[in-house]
Amino acid sequence: EAWSLIDRGVASPEDVDKVVRYGFGFRYVAAGPVLQKEISGLEVNCAASAIIYPDLCNDSGPPPVLTDKVARGEIGMKTGSGFWTWTPQQAAAEKARYAEDLKATLEILDQRRKPVVDRLRPVSGGATTFPSPGAARHPLPEGEGGQFPSPAGRRARDEGEKG
Numbered sequence: 001e002a003w004s005l006i007d008r009g010v011a012s013p014e015d016v017d018k019v020v021r022y023g024f025g026f027r028y029v030a031a032g033p034v035l036q037k038e039i040s041g042l043e044v045n046c047a048a049s050a051i052i053y054p055d056l057c058n059d060s061g062p063p064p065v066l067t068d069k070v071a072r073g074e075i076g077m078k079t080g081s082g083f084w085t086w087t088p089q090q091a092a093a094e095k096a097r098y099a100e101d102l103k104a105t106l107e108i109l110d111q112r113r114k115p116v117v118d119r120l121r122p123v124s125g126g127a128t129t130f131p132s133p134g135a136a137r138h139p140l141p142e143g144e145g146g147q148f149p150s151p152a153g154r155r156a157r158d159e160g161e162k163g
Helices: 002-007 013-022 033-040 042-055 064-071 088-108 151-162
Strands: none
Touching (some): 002 013, 002 064, 033 042
C-alpha cells in the first residue's frame, strides 16, 4: 500500500514513513494489531475497514515507482540512491541510528512488561481466564462469536479426542 500511495502521488516517501512511524506503527511497540483493536473496539475497526478497504491498492505486481527505481539501479543505501541520496557516511549513520532505536524498542518490550493478554491462562475445557489480582477467575466462553480456546486448550482438547 505504501508503494501505491507514492506511485499515485498521494504521499511522498517522507510522508509515508512519518505516518507509519508516528501513527499506527508507533502503537505496535505497546500492542500488536489485534490487541489494539480490542482496546479501541472491534466495531471501530470494522467501520473504518468498510470505508478504507475499497480504496486500497489491489495491484497484481509492484508499482512503477518501485520497478522503475530498481531498473535504474537505484536500490537504496547499497548504491547510494533510492528515494533518497546516501553518502557512505550518511548510510552508516542512519544504520547506526536504526540499530539503536531497535535496541531501545526491545528494551521497552522487555518480557516483564508483557500485555495482560499474554498472561491469560487456560482452564479446564480449554477456555481462557483473565487473571485479575484478588478476583475469582472467570473463563471466557469458547465457541461461537469469534471466541476461541487458547492454544493449550486446543491441544488438550485435541489430545482428548484422539484418546
